[in-house]
Amino acid sequence: MTLIHIKINGESVTVAAHSSVAAALAGRPNRLSVGETAPRAAFCGMGVCFECRVTIDGQSQQRACQVLVREGMEILCDA
Numbered sequence: 001m002t003l004i005h006i007k008i009n010g011e012s013v014t015v016a017a018h019s020s021v022a023a024a025l026a027g028r029p030n031r032l033s034v035g036e037t038a039p040r041a042a043f044c045g046m047g048v049c050f051e052c053r054v055t056i057d058g059q060s061q062q063r064a065c066q067v068l069v070r071e072g073m074e075i076l077c078d079a
């Protein structure tokens with residue numbers, strides 16, 4: 001298995017190459033609900049629910065389940 005290095009909220013993380021960003025997040029909350037009361041994380045895993053939105057390399061509102069990790073990728077979660 002090939003491993004690559006990414007950053008999640010500034011923390012260096014080693015993940016399997018070709019993983020989705022959602023898999024790299026491994027269930028950690030990626031944002032808060034609209035009312036900012038409940039943590040949210042990937043739900044459908046197929047691009048429909050938009051619960052997995054994160055900022056990837058400066059681009060906000062990216063669906064983590066639809067993007068594959070790349071070496072050096074920087075992911076920011078709002079939660």
Ligand code: FES
Nearest residue numbers: 043045047050065
């Ligand atoms: S988990 Fe539903 S859109 Fe990504």
